[in-house]
Amino acid sequence: xxxxxxTRGREAGPVAQHEMNVTPMLDVLxxxxxxxxxxxxxxxxxxxxxxxxxxxxxCTGTQPIVLEVLPGSRFLLNKYEVTANELAARLRAVFEGRxxxxxxxxxxxxxxxxxxxxxxxxxxxxxxRVLAIQPR
Numbered sequence: 005x006x007x008x009x010x011t012r013g014r015e016a017g018p019v020a021q022h023e024m025n026v027t028p029m030l031d032v033l034x035x036x037x038x039x040x041x042x043x044x045x046x047x048x049x050x051x052x053x054x055x056x057x058x059x060x061x062x063c064t065g066t067q068p069i070v071l072e073v074l075p076g077s078r079f080l081l082n083k084y085e086v087t088a089n090e091l092a093a094r095l096r097a098v099f100e101g102r103x104x105x106x107x108x109x110x111x112x113x114x115x116x117x118x119x120x121x122x123x124x125x126x127x128x129x130x131x132x133r134v135l136a137i138q139p140r
Contacts, residue, residue, distance in 0.1 A: 106133070
């Protein structure tokens with residue numbers, strides 16, 4: 005410990021050296037870290053997709069339903085053109101009597117990712133259970 009002198013030159017006693025207590029600040033930082041980690045997990049959204057199994061020979065069974073997403077909010081549903089306004093109604097009509105509700109989605113080059121995801125959302129709301137993404 006150092007000793008200091010007062011104004012008259014006498015020894016004044018030990019000088020108090022103060023150190024900042026950082027424990028409360030670390031506690032607050034750790035709580036904030038836990039909160040942000042929990043919020044980040046809650047913000048992560050996924051969409052389940054399934055790739056179709058490749059057939060070595062001609063596949064048997066019912067004809068698959070393929071939705072092609074074209075530029076400009078246009079769609080081809082099994083090669084028939086459908087507008088964005090009538091897509092949900094057409095999908096409901098196609099899948100109404102089918103026990104297996106699988107839709108294969110294909111996006112053309114130049115189509116924004118958001119437009120493909122919106123088409124998949126419309127298909128889910130129309131009753132499609134499984135969405136398969138057609139590989140290039």
